Amino acid sequence: MSCEKFKILLSAYLDQEITEEEEEKLIEHLKKCADCARELEYLKGIKRVFLLKERKEPQEFFETRLFARIKDKRKEPMWHVYLPVSKKSILAVLVFFLLIGGLLNYRNFLSQRRAEKTSDLLIDTELEENFEEELLEIYYGPLG
């Protein structure tokens, strides 16, 4: 195993997160490798510094301020209470209905256009000869 791998193990060793087998290998390596032994001392020093860090407390009346914010929040409409789904799901459903609505509108528009064109065709006496072709074109687009 390379020194780099042993150094990763060193970090986990200090956190007591390595297996017994790994620990045995590491201790054997530390006896022979001065560089890794120095690294262990450095890591111990850093851990010590963190251990000395004092835990801070939020400012006085933290709860009072929090509950005031909660009270304000409760005045806002809480949609999630009534709709137990995420905003993304609501958006997806809206997009779906818009697409369906758009598609239906488009189909209505097309059939309306076809009806108008067909009635024009029926009125236009000059087109009598090509009536069938024109009608097919209205429904299926330009032919061949």
Next chain:
Amino acid sequence: MEEDFQLLDKFKKGDQHAFESLVRKYKITVFNTIYSIIGNTEEAEDITQEVFLKVYTKAGSFKGKSSFSTWLYRITVNRCVDEIRKRNNKIISYETEFDEEEKLKLKNILASKEADITEELRKKELEDIIQKAMNSLPEKYRIILTLKEIEGLSYNEISQIMKISLAKVKIWLFRARQKLKGKLTFLYPQGE
């Protein structure tokens, strides 16, 4: 853990005192986690409030698949990540370089015996030095070091909170410490 679930259940049934108990129990944990990641007490205070507001409004969606504290840490870490990204867009940065006096103080801490340390260095100064070193790290390393060194969580808990594999926890912690070492090279005159 059982107690947390009971409090949460009571809160879901409308007992506001149960929520207050959870706030009292975890406010210092949440505050210190945020402070260590964000590096500013005023912002940490504000974000701590936002975290508990989220717990208040999202308690119904907590299914109990993890412990309450893991869920709370996850909310806390996610909120910190949002804040850091917002801050990166605004290009706000805190000072991360040590001056000569700070370097000397840190050298003294590491060289002294544990019992002498509190006499040698006032706690506030120590806080500032550690925080400066933390502020200099990329967000993922700041988070993982906070969860390990400040909160003392296990690799398994960290893996659940950060949603990364155990192997990644091991590697990221190793790299975070290496980065920190890079910042503290003045402690190692032999150039390790």
